[in-house]
Amino acid sequence: MxxxxxxxxxxxxxxxxxxxxxxxxxxxxxxxxxxxxxxxxxxxxxxxxxxxxxxxxxxxxxxxxxxxxxxxxxxxxxxxxxxxxxxxxSGSNDNGGDKGNLFNRAIDIIAAIFTPLLGALAGAGIFKGLLAVFESTGLLAPESGTYQILNAASDSLFYFLPILLAITSARKFGADPYVAVVIAGALFYPDLVTFGEEQGTTDFFGIPVILTDYSTTVIPIILSVYVMSKFQAGLNNWLHSSIKMFFTPLILLVVMVPLTLIVFGPVGTVVSGWLADGYSFIYDGSPMIAGIFMGIFWQPLVIFGLHWGFVPIGINNLTIHGVDTFSAIIAPAVFAQAGSALGVWLKSRQTKVKAIAGPATISGLFGITEPAIYGVTLRYKKPFILGAVAGGIGGAIVGLSGASALAVALPGLTTLPVYFGEGFTLFCIAIAISFFLAAVLTFLFGYKDEQENETSSPSEPTAKSTNTTVTESQQTLTSPLQGAIIPLSEVNDAAFASEALGKGVAMIPTEGKLFAPADGTVGTVFPTKHAIGVTTDGGAEILLHIGLNTVQLDGKFFTTYVDQGDKVEKGQLLVEFDMKGIKDAGYDISTPVVVTNTGDYLDILSSNDGNVQVGDSIISIVQ
The missing domain is CATH 3.30.1360.60 (Glucose permease domain IIB)
Structure with a gap:
């Protein structure tokens, strides 16, 4: 039904x-x-x-x-x-009305341009992978008419990618999509491509023009449509309404096609080369380390929607090199989260949990991990972490295999043909290891049904708030800031709000000074100075994270007074920060204070609201 x-x-x-x-x-x-x-x-x-x-x-x-x-x-x-x-x-998405910071705007632009193409890219990618399998196994000969027709069907999207990007870019930037398509078509107009192959260079009224084939490219047309959107807005304001319907497209074509071929095409080609070379430098330096890193951190990037920033790298690798190793090394991370969901499904005896975990496992195997992440693994925290670890191990194996993708595709069972070629067997072994390792680790160590987690009987006192008397041994953390306490669930950051990084509180500071919440040792001072890790003398690992996404400030507005390994006393000044500067730069000043090794303790009890001074008790750690 x-x-x-x-x-x-x-x-x-x-x-x-x-x-x-x-x-x-x-x-x-x-x-x-x-x-x-x-x-x-x-x-x-x-x-x-x-x-x-x-x-x-x-x-x-x-x-x-x-x-x-x-x-x-x-x-x-x-x-x-x-x-x-x-x-x-389409007329307002990115024409000056977006007040987000530059990083958020970039992610938003990339997502808006590539998201509408995702289904077609995935379908065409699978198609290309199947053709590669048919060709290598001798089922289809490249010189046959059947192969040529099917190859045209699978390759058309990638060859004409600039035209599709012209449409989505025009919608994002508020430009005329039809004029944008004409500009994109001019980039690889057949006669011009042939002329370029014969001549190499030419001129436009004496201005040198380097001619090349811009089919399958990404950056040139996006740059061109962005500039065109600004130019178009100016023309529409300047030209009289009686003529702008005809003269705006005319002027846009006369100006933008030569400008794209003279400036944006070559610049885009150079930038594409830099991206490809930069990625190759990192990957070639150590494919295994690259695989570990992306295998662990790919799904956290998905949580924040930041994975879209890597989409152009994968497509650009295909354009420059013909294959993409990046898509291969992130595949185990996808299968690992599906494996963690399977581990929860196998371990749980609760009908409601199994009803979520079962379908989430299946969708994860086909490349859609959000149901597994948000419905299961991140919800119970440990399965998500164990899945990330398993993804890192699988990523290392894929890095060693040298496997790569032949086209753009979401990693999943249906897209396996896309990775056919060098290292394919070891690639399949890697994703299988990630999947089953995550499932086993989650089953053994990562999940218990809620009723199994209950540690007290009805006759035993249970601590529910900081005002409740507790009989267990406990540590107390004092406020590291002057300000107001809010629940972590109200923080505009999924990792903190879901308590994936640990239980605790968040604070809205009223003074730009961060103090030690307990006696202990500084375990970590982030290079960007926005966060400090302190291990208390009682063994609790405390993360003090000043603001949200402030890592992007690269240390600006922060001054640290301690180094890693320093012993600190409760109330000792750790960091000074410019609250106004951080806010003016567009960042949320909410400061999470979390116990990252929450799982080592019976409970973490915290104040949920109210104004506090430095030194006031805010968190009790029940052992």
Whole structure:
């Protein structure tokens, strides 16, 4: 029986502030990605509580609603009941109205440009992989008509990629998509390509032009459409309404096609080369270390929506080198999260948990990990961490194998043909190891049903707040800041809010000084000075993280007074920071204070609200 998603679609729109509050909405494989005019009009908790919504994540300047495999159906209902859709907001998405910081804007732009192409890219990628298998096994000869027709069907998207990017870029930047397509077509117009192959260089009114084939390229057309959007806006304001319908496209073509061939094409080609060379330098330096790093951190990047920043690297690798090793080394991370979900499914005896973990495992095996992450592994924390570890081990093996992707595709069972070629056997072994290792580790060490975690009987006193008397041995942490305490769940960061990094509190400081919360030893001083790790004399590992995403400030506005290994006393000054400078740079000043080794203790009891002074008790660690 077909599900009815109309109610869910209408409720989501209602709780994000109504259609008028939505600047744009697109969807990827699992999420609705809203760009809102006023974030304060959206009720995040109400959306999160809807039946059919897995979780709400705010990242990259977007209000992201994680739906899962039914996201396309919900999106379709939104387009039916509203005027929103792929064309919405095209005039305002990135023409100066975005007040997010530069990093968030970059992620938002990349996501908006590539998300609409995700399905087609994945389908064409699988197609190319299957053709490679058929050719290598002798089922199809490259010189046969059948092969040539199928190859055209699979390769068309990649060859004409600049045209597709012209459409999505125009929608994002508020430019005329039809003029953008004409500009993209000019980049590899057949006669011009042939002329370039024969002549190499030419000139345009005496200005040198380097001619090359721009098919499959990414950066040149995006640069061109961005500049075109600014130029178009100026022309529309300058030209009279009676003539701008005809003269705006005319002037855009006359100016932008030569400008793209003279400037943006060569510049984009150079930048593409830098990206490819930079990635190759890192990968060739140590494929195993690259595999470990990306295998561990790929899924945390997915949580924050930051993985979109790596999409152009993968496509660019295919353009420059013909293959992409990056897609291969992240594949084990995907299968590992599916394995962790399987471990939970096998271990749990609760019907509700198994009902979520089972389908999440299946979707994870086919490359969609959000249901596994938000519904299972991140929810119970340890399965997510064990999955990341297993992904790192698998990534190391893939790095050693030299495996690579022949096309763009989401790592999953259906896309395995995309990785056919050098190292394919070891690649398959790596993803199998990641999957089963994560499942076994989670089953043995990563999950217990809630009723199994209960440590007290009804007759025993249980600590529920800082005002409750506890009989167990405990440590006390004092406030490292002057300010107000808020629950971690209210922090605008999924990793902290979900307590994936540990239990604790968050604070809104009123003074830019961070003090030691207990006697102990400085375990970590981050190079960017935005965070300090302190291990108390009682063994608790405390993370003090000043602001959210402040690692991007690269140490600006922070001054540290301790080094790694220093002994510190409770109340000792650790860091001074410029609150105004951090806020003016567009960053949230909320400061999480978390016990990262929470699992070593019976409970972490914390104050949930109120103003505090430095030295006031805020956290009790029950041993």
């Amino acid at each position: 077909k599900k009815d998603f109309s109610n869910l679609a209408n409720e989501i729109i209602e709780h994000v502030g109504g259609e008028d509050n939505v600047q744009s909405v697109v969807h990827c494989a699992t999420r609705l990605r809203f760009k809102l005019n006023d974030r304060n009009q959206a009720d995040k908790q109400a959306v999160d509580d809807l039946d059919g919504v897995i979780q709400v994540v705010e990242s990259g300047g977007q209000f992201q609603v994680v739906i899962g495999n039914d996201v396309a159906d919900v999106y379709r209902e939104i387009t039916k009941s509203t005027s929103l859709g792929e064309e919405d907001g």
